[in-house]
Amino acid sequence: MVDLSINCGGIKSPNPFWLASAPPTNSAYQICKAFELGWGGTVWKTLSEPIMNVASRLGGFDYSGQKLAGLNNIELTTDRTIEINLKEIYETKKLWPDRAIIVSLMVESKRETWHDIVKKAIDTGADGLELNYGCPHGMSERGMGAAVGQVPEYCKMITEWVTEVSTIPVLVKLTPNVTNIQMPARAAQAAKAQGVSLINTINSIVGIDLDTLRVVPNVSGKGGHGGFAGPAVKPIALHMVSQVATDPEFNLAISGIGGISTWKDALEFILLGATSVQVCTAVMHHGFRIVQDMIDGLTNWMQSKGFSNLDQVRGKSLTGLDSFGNLNLLYKAVARIDQSKCIHCNLCYIACEDGAHQCIDITPEDGHNKTVIREKDCVGCNLCAIVCPVPGCISMVRLDDGSEEKTWNNLIQDFKSEGRELSWENLAEFQKQHGIEIH
């Protein structure tokens, strides 16, 4: 039996799939529908100061005929009154006691104002709070959202205002629009929060309409930067989650966010240390129903790998994460083409020829081109295997026997102890010694 339940900084839910604070979590109607389909939790759309939204709020980033590789938005926090939201949160929690309901908050930077909204949110019976320090547009210009998240001192101060009155777990939602994500994460920890959620959206201009020459989305001839989300941001989000997860000074729970569309995406966040994951763009594209495949897929994967709960999975890939200086310079891998699978598109050839190290030969044979790796020149960069459209046709094969390891850090250490300086000549000697040819 596989158990998908989690406890994220004291917030429990039957599975790790939460809806992120965003348009899909605007109302009890939507959230009840989502819970019906299996979502484990939701972060209610941010309760905030009075705001008004504009029409034309979203811009899509399509790639190669695929819709929504990314989504940009300039929508603000909830535009419904605090009272209506609080009432709906209360009613929804009553109906769904086993699901996690987290209330997202963002108010002006006054201690009393925060105390007041925190108490009201707790009174709904919600399971936790999420402090929105990430919103990169509109609210930041009013001193809220990212304006707080980008300054660790503000982040700590306001989080303290919350934690000093809160009786339920507090997650701090981090903006990626910073130089080092570890700093605001540490500030949240210092202020006694129970966890962090990351990443919020990335500052972006999603595109220009080449007929009107206006930025998209276009609000009556004008537009501005927005927050970018969706599949395209996932690698950035994964990196930031890993930075926080590997910070020796950080030990809170992590709720992973950023381009999660499938159980596979979710799993990657969990493998890098996330406890829950939050989803928005994929739901905006395809609806709440996507959670069914997420639950199934994750369960089946865990079963096939022999895991019975997510504690066994969480952070498992962090052990293989290291800095460049600790990677083995003597690992020798080369590409091999399985000629029986090759369809003769020659994409490997042109990629290697123009974009890498010119180590694929192309010769006419039986009316098509035969592509062959010149192994002695192959640097093992993976490019050909990445561009090959046929699964399993090009594989990267290890040639060294794994008995020798020398990292850059080792090498520099050796040079130091031998009294040699780091020079091209000394490097060439090392390369020659190990049969590494640079061409």
Place this chain on the structure above:
Amino acid sequence: MENIVSKLSTEQYEKNFQELHPPLTYGSALAESSRCLYCYDSPCMKACPTHIDISEFIKKISTDNLLGSAKTILKSNWVALTCAKACPVAVLCEGACVLNEKGDKPIEIGRLQRYVIDNYFEQGMPALFDVKPSNGKSVAIIGSGPSGLACGAELALLGYNVTIFEQSDVPGGLNTWGIAPYKMRKQDALKEVELVKSFGVSVKTGTGIGKNITFNELYKNYDAVFLGIGLGESNALSVKGEELSGVISALDFIEQVKTEDWSSVPVGKKVAIIGAGNTSIDAATEAKRLGAEQVIVLYRRSSQDMSAYNFEFDLAKKDGIIFHFLTAPKNIIGKNSVEGIECIRMEPGQPDSKGKRSVLPVPGTEFTIPVDMVIKAIGQEAQNDFISSVPGVKFVNGKIEINVENYQTGNPKVFAGGDCINGGKEVVNAAYDGKMAAHGIDKFLCN
């Protein structure tokens, strides 16, 4: 002819002749173009007789660069719309698509090409090519079919003064008159004629050589002559009754259908087509779509010997056409009009040097099929009389002999391309011939 089918409603004709491969929408073209792998040195390009840089034009569709895409196509092929609609893509570009090897559906190259060229004509043929200043030399082209058009376009861009002489009142040759309406309408072929004319090529229709003007006049007045004359009369069956009312050649029948005045094309209720090539399939399916109750294809050899493409054979079978293989016509029976066709069973004999088996009649197996119409589709003769009248031109096995390097005939001033040099191939072959001959002419006249 007796027992002519009754007229169908206009809607029914339109339905019967609606396009087999309808146009792609913007979204579907975008999705299909994005599916293309953008192969390097792609097999599809090599498989196209005109070597269109297919992956390049498809890439340009995916970036909304439709004019750039049109230019990529047209610079290799001046009758690209006809080719997009009439090429046997399954055995050419699409057959070579690497996705076949991957186990996927090949890219719909023909439909994508059509999407681009349709758009080009819809945009009003914006100028994509520079016409070089006149070099003062002139070339006469005989025939406005695909090879003549391609030759004319290419020469005009090089600065030649080009005149195409066309015996019919409507230009375009077989592009206009020989392609089944469910593949392509006449209007499309005429658009391509307009494109070629836009480069300054003059097209003189209703001008038959030997009727309105002599070959010698052309030969004297022009610096070079290109023969894009295609083939001649349909081969005769040489059986009794061939002169009866209701016996027609496939090409004449197809031409009548191409008038698109379908209710005026006489078709018998029961039709026999003699021969099993691609023209025969066209005639058979068209007769069926005009309302014939029963259409039978008679072929003296077996199914593996027929020259019709598999996809054409499939189309005919879907239309309910009946095939009698190893069956030869012996006599067409009837008083004034066709009443039936007497056939005889054949049996395979020894294979010849090319492996093609001869066939021999089986005595005593004669039988008669009652039919009202007989369509002859056993190939065309070459334009023997005309060709033999051109001094120096060599004529071998029914084909004009040319130098494959420059398409020059035995007469240095006379060049040729298309069906008259290959005995009858695809439009795309003719398009390539015409273009290459233009460069042969250019080299000849510049030296």
